[in-house]
Amino acid sequence: MSPVSGVFVWVDQFGGKALPAAWEAIGVGRGVADSLGVPLTALVFGQASNALAQQAIQYGADRALTCEDATLADYRLEPYAALLNKLVADHTPNVVLAGATSRGRELLAAAAADANAGLLPDVTELRAENGALIATHPVYAGKVLSTLSGAAGETQFATLRTRAFPLPAMNPARTGEITNVPPVLSADQITTRVESFEPAKNEVSLGDARIIVSGGRGVGGAEGFKPIRELADVLGAAVGASRATVDAGWIPYASQVGQTGRTVSPDLYIAVGISGAIQHQAGMRSAKVIVAINKDPDAPIFKLAQYGIVGDLFKVLPALTQAFREKLGK
Amino acid sequence: MNVVVVTKNTPDTAARVEVNASGAVTWGDAQLVINPWDEYSVTEAVLLKEVHKVKTTVLTVGADMHIDALKQGLAIGIDEAVRVWEAGFEGQDSLAYATVLAAAIRKIGAGGDPVGLVIFGRELIDTVSDAHIFQVARKLGWTAFGSVSKIQAIDFNAKTIRVERMLEEGKQVVSGTLPCVISVLKEINDPRYPSFINIRKASKATIPLWTAADIGLDPKAVAGSAAKVKTTAYHNLAARAGSVQLIEGANETEKAQKLVARLIEEKIL
Numbered sequence: 001m002s003p004v005s006g007v008f009v010w011v012d013q014f015g016g017k018a019l020p021a022a023w024e025a026i027g028v029g030r031g032v033a034d035s036l037g038v039p040l041t042a043l044v045f046g047q048a049s050n051a052l053a054q055q056a057i058q059y060g061a062d063r064a065l066t067c068e069d070a071t072l073a074d075y076r077l078e079p080y081a082a083l084l085n086k087l088v089a090d091h092t093p094n095v096v097l098a099g100a101t102s103r104g105r106e107l108l109a110a111a112a113a114d115a116n117a118g119l120l121p122d123v124t125e126l127r128a129e130n131g132a133l134i135a136t137h138p139v140y141a142g143k144v145l146s147t148l149s150g151a152a153g154e155t156q157f158a159t160l161r162t163r164a165f166p167l168p169a170m171n172p173a174r175t176g177e178i179t180n181v182p183p184v185l186s187a188d189q190i191t192t193r194v195e196s197f198e199p200a201k202n203e204v205s206l207g208d209a210r211i212i213v214s215g216g217r218g219v220g221g222a223e224g225f226k227p228i229r230e231l232a233d234v235l236g237a238a239v240g241a242s243r244a245t246v247d248a249g250w251i252p253y254a255s256q257v258g259q260t261g262r263t264v265s266p267d268l269y270i271a272v273g274i275s276g277a278i279q280h281q282a283g284m285r286s287a288k289v290i291v292a293i294n295k296d297p298d299a300p301i302f303k304l305a306q307y308g309i310v311g312d313l314f315k316v317l318p319a320l321t322q323a324f325r326e327k328l329g330k
Numbered sequence: 331m332n333v334v335v336v337t338k339n340t341p342d343t344a345a346r347v348e349v350n351a352s353g354a355v356t357w358g359d360a361q362l363v364i365n366p367w368d369e370y371s372v373t374e375a376v377l378l379k380e381v382h383k384v385k386t387t388v389l390t391v392g393a394d395m396h397i398d399a400l401k402q403g404l405a406i407g408i409d410e411a412v413r414v415w416e417a418g419f420e421g422q423d424s425l426a427y428a429t430v431l432a433a434a435i436r437k438i439g440a441g442g443d444p445v446g447l448v449i450f451g452r453e454l455i456d457t458v459s460d461a462h463i464f465q466v467a468r469k470l471g472w473t474a475f476g477s478v479s480k481i482q483a484i485d486f487n488a489k490t491i492r493v494e495r496m497l498e499e500g501k502q503v504v505s506g507t508l509p510c511v512i513s514v515l516k517e518i519n520d521p522r523y524p525s526f527i528n529i530r531k532a533s534k535a536t537i538p539l540w541t542a543a544d545i546g547l548d549p550k551a552v553a554g555s556a557a558k559v560k561t562t563a564y565h566n567l568a569a570r571a572g573s574v575q576l577i578e579g580a581n582e583t584e585k586a587q588k589l590v591a592r593l594i595e596e597k598i599l
Contacts, residue, residue, distance in 0.1 A: 014499050076504075077464070078473055102497060106476050109461035112425065113468040118558025119424055121459040139564070140340075141455045143347035144355055147563040154558075192473055192506040195492065199500040207498050211599075235599075253479075253517040254496060259343050259455065260366055260516045268598055279343045282455075285567075289598050291589065292574070307592065308574045309585045319586035327590050328599070 006091065007033040007040045010084065010098040010107065011056050014075075016048035020167060020208050021099025023059045025160050027168030028126055029097050030060035035128045036094055041065060043087060045080055046072040050178060057176040059168050064176065069183040074194040075103050081110040082184040088115050093155055095133065100159035101207065112157040120148045120158040124286070126165075133158055141259060141282040162207050163265040164286070200254060204238040211268045214240030214257055214284070215250075218273020218294060218313055222250040227317035228272055234324045240264065240284075242274050258283035273313050276301025293317070331384045331486040332443040334435055335375040335408065336466075337368040338392045339399040340456045349564040364399045367451025369521035370514050374481070375449055376407040377519060382486055385409050385443045391419065391430045397537060405524030405532035412438060416541045421554025421561065424457070428465030430552050433545040435470060446486050450513045452477060460513060467511040474511040475504060479518055484508075 009029040011022040026042060033040035042056030042064040053064035065087060071079050080103075088096060088111060096111065098104035100122040112119040120126070123135035124145075131152030138161075139146045150156035206212060213232040215225050225239065232239045240257040241250070257264055259279035269287035274280060276292070276299055284290070285304065292305035293316050302308050309316050341347055345360030364372070375386045388403030390396045391414045400411035414434045422430070439445035448470075453460040460476065467474035480494040482503065489508040494501055496515055524532070542549035550556060577592065579585035593599045 014497075019498075077467075081468070102477055105460055106464040106474065109424065109464040110468045110474075112461070113428060113465035116425070119461050119465075120559055121424065121457075121461045137458070139456060139458050140347040140355060140357075141343065142458065143345075143567070144349050145565045145567060146561045147565070149560050149562050151558045156558075192475075192504055195503040195505055197500060197502045200498075205498045253515070256516070268593070277344075278346075282343070289593075289596075291593075297576075302574045302576075304570060305574045306570075306572070307589060308576045309582075309589060310576060311582050311585060315582035316586055319583040320590065322583075323587045323590040324599075327594060 006038040006093050007036065008043055008087070008091070008093045008096045009040065009056070009061065010043045010096070010104065011052055012099050012101045012104050013044070013046060013048070013052055016052070018052050018055065019099060019101055021101050021104065021160070021162045023167055024163070024165045025097050025099045026056055026059040026061055028160055028165050029095070030168065032095055032097070032126065032128050036131070038094060039063065041093070043084065045083060046075065053178045058170045058172055058174050062176050064178045065181050066178060067181050067183055071183050071185060071187050071190060076190065076192050076194065077106055077110060078190050078192060079183060079185045080107050081114065084111040085114040086184045087181065088155060094131070095128070096155060096157045098159055100161050104159050108157045108159050115155055117155045117157055118150050120150055120156065122159055122161050123148070124161045124164040126158060126160065132156070142263070142285055143282070161265065202238060202254070204236065206238045206240060206255070206257065206262050206264050209238035209264065209266050211235045211237035211270070212240045212257070212264055212266045213237045213270045213272065214242070214274060215245055215272050216242040216274030217244045219245065219250070225251055227314065227321070231270070231317055231321045231324070234321050234328065242280050271301050271305070272317065274301055275299045276304060331446040332387055332438060333375045333378050333384050333447045333449065334387045334389055334438055334445050335368070335371050335403065335449045336389050336431060337364050337372060337399045337403060337451070338390045338454065339363065339396045340365045340454065343455070349566050353564060355564050362395060362398060364402050365451055365454050365456070367453060367455070369451070370516055370518050371449040371451045372403050372406050372408065373519045373521045374514055376522060378447070378484070379407065379409070382484070384446065384486055387412060387438050389414070389431070389434055389438065391415065391427060391434065400537055401532040401535060402524060404535055405528040406522050411535065411537045412540060413537050414540045414545065416549060418549060418553040418555070421557060422552065423557040423559040424459055424461035424465055426552045426554070426557050428462040428469055430542070430545070430547065431462065431466045432469035433547050434540060435466070437540070437545045444509070446489070446508045447484070447491070448509070448511045450511070452513050452515055463511060463513045470509070470511070472510050473506050475506065476513045477515055478512045479515045
C-alpha cells in the first residue's frame with residue numbers, strides 16, 4: 001500500500017466491547033480529519049474487531065484496519081505497540097489519536113517513542129492549526145491549564161481525556177472499507193502473559209460514569225457506604241470515595257477519587273460527607289455539576305459545588321434515593 | 331542486580347498553584363515534596379532491596395530544585411542517587427525526558443550491576459502524564475507494566491516477574507521477563523518516611539551530576555528547544571460559574587425533593 005496521509009484513531013476495547021472513550025476519539029478524529037482534508041481510519045485490534053470496525057465507521061470513520069489474532073485477544077503492550085508502530089510506519093498518518101484510558105495512554109506513548117514523534121497527552125481540547133495540533137492539557141494536578149503545540153509536517157500523537165469530548169452520533173447507514181492486516185509479533189516473540197483476570201465488583205466504572213456518588217469521612221464507616229450504593233443504584237451511577245475512607249479500609253482503593261486515585265469528569269458528581277480537600281478536588285473538579293451534601297456549612301466542597309444540602313447525610317441520602325426513585329420511575 | 335526508581339520534586343499537594351501576570355506557573359511559598367505517587371515507588375524499591383539484596387538507585391532528570399527528592403530517597407533507604415541535568419533541558423516533552431532517562435538507566439546498568447527493574451509512580455502530578463514511563467521502556471527495548479498494585483513474584487536470577495495490575499475493568503495478573511519497567515499504585519505498599527537521623531545523613535550526601543554528554547547523548551537532540559511538543563502558554567482555570575445554591579427546606583426529605591426537582595428542571599438528569 002502506498003503511503004497516504006490521514007488521521008488514525010485506535011479503538012480501545014475490552015472483551016470485544018469498545019470503551020465510550022474510543023467513540024469520543026472517533027468524534028474528535030472526524031473533526032481533525034475534516035479540517036486537514038484527509039480520511040479518518042479506525043484501528044481495531046483483538047476480539048470482535050470486525051464488528052467494532054463497523055461500529056467505528058458508523059460513528060464517523062471512513063475506513064478501518066483490523067487485526068484479529070490470538071496474540072491480540074488480551075491487550076498487551078508489546079504486540080499492540082509493534083502493530084501500531086508498523087501501521088504508522090507504513091501509512092505515515094498526520095495524526096494518531098486514542099482515548100486516554102490506561103491502555104490508550106501507554107500504547108500511544110510507546111508508539112510515539114517508536115516513531116520518534118511528539119505526543120500531546122491527556123488533552124481536554126484539540127484542534128489542528130496549519131497542520132499542527134494545538135491542545136489544552138491540565139497540569140499541576142489540574143490546578144492550571146497548559147496549551148500544547150505539536151510539530152506540523154510529521155506524525156503527531158494525542159490522547160484524549162475520557163469524557164472531555166462528546167460522544168458522536170451513530171449513523172447506521174454509514175459504510176466503509178474494512179481491511180484486515182496481519183500481526184507483527186508471533187506468540188513466541190512476546191515475553192508477557194496474562195495469567196488471570198478478576199472483574200471489578202463495581203458495575204459502573206468510574207472513568208466512564210455519567211454520574212458518580214462519592215462518600216467521604218462523614219459516612220463514618222464501611223456500613224456508611226450502604227446508603228451511597230443505594231443512591232448510586234437508582235441513578236445507574238458509579239461509587240467513588242475520598243482518600244480518608246480508603247485509608248480507613250471502609251472501601252477498596254479502586255474507588256478512590258483524587259490525587260493518588262482516579263481523575264473523573266462525570267456530568268454529575270454527588271459528594272457526600274466529603275469536606276473537599278484540595279487533593280480530592282484534583283480528581284473531580286472537572287465534573288460538569290457538583291452537588292455537596294455535608295453537615296458542615298463551612299466545608300470547602302461548598303465552594304466548588306453548584307448545589308448543596310446542609311444536613312445529616314443519613315437522613316438526606318435515603319430521602320434522595322426515594323425522591324429519585326419516584327421521579328425517575330424506578 | 332540494580333533496581334532504579336525515578337522521581338522528582340513537585341509542589342506540595344495542598345499548594346495553591348497559579349499562573350502569574352507574566353505567564354509563569356507559581357506556587358507561592360508552598361514547599362516541594364517528592365511526586366506523591368513516588369512515595370510508593372521509592373518504598374517498593376527499598377522493600378525489594380531488603381528481600382532480594384539488590385542494589386537500589388534513585389534517579390532524577392531535573393534542576394537543583396529536585397535534589398531534595400533524591401535525598402529523600404536516600405533517607406528512606408535507597409543506596410545511591412544520580413541526577414542528570416544541564417541548561418537547555420527546560421521545556422522537554424515526554425519523549426526528550428524519556429530519552430534522557432533511558433540513557434541514564436543504561437549508564438547506571440553499565441556500572442557493574444545490570445538494571446533488572448525500573449519503578450515509577452503512576453504519573454507525575456506536575457505534568458499530569460505517564461507517557462514518559464512507557465517511552466523509557468520502548469527506548470530501552472524492555473516491556474512495561476502500568477498500574478501495578480502488587481508484585482506477586484520477582485526472581486532477579488531467573489529474570490522473571492509476576493504482577494497484579496489494576497485495570498478499569500478489574501484485576502489482572504500478568505507475568506513477564508526482566509529487565510522491565512513498572513508503574514505502581516498507592517495500593518502496593520504503605521509508604522515509608524525517613525527518620526530524622528537518616529534525613530541528616532542523606533543531607534550530607536554528594537550526588538553525582540551527569541550531563542547529556544556523560545550519558546552519550548547530543549545535548550541539542552534532547553534540549554527543550556528541540557522538543558516535538560512545546561508548551562506555549564499556561565492559563566488559570568476559569569472560575570466555576572456562580573456560588574453554591576443551598577437547598578433549603580423544613581427537613582431532609584423536603585430538601586431532597588427540592589434538589590431532585592431542581593436537577594431534573596436544569597436537565598442535569
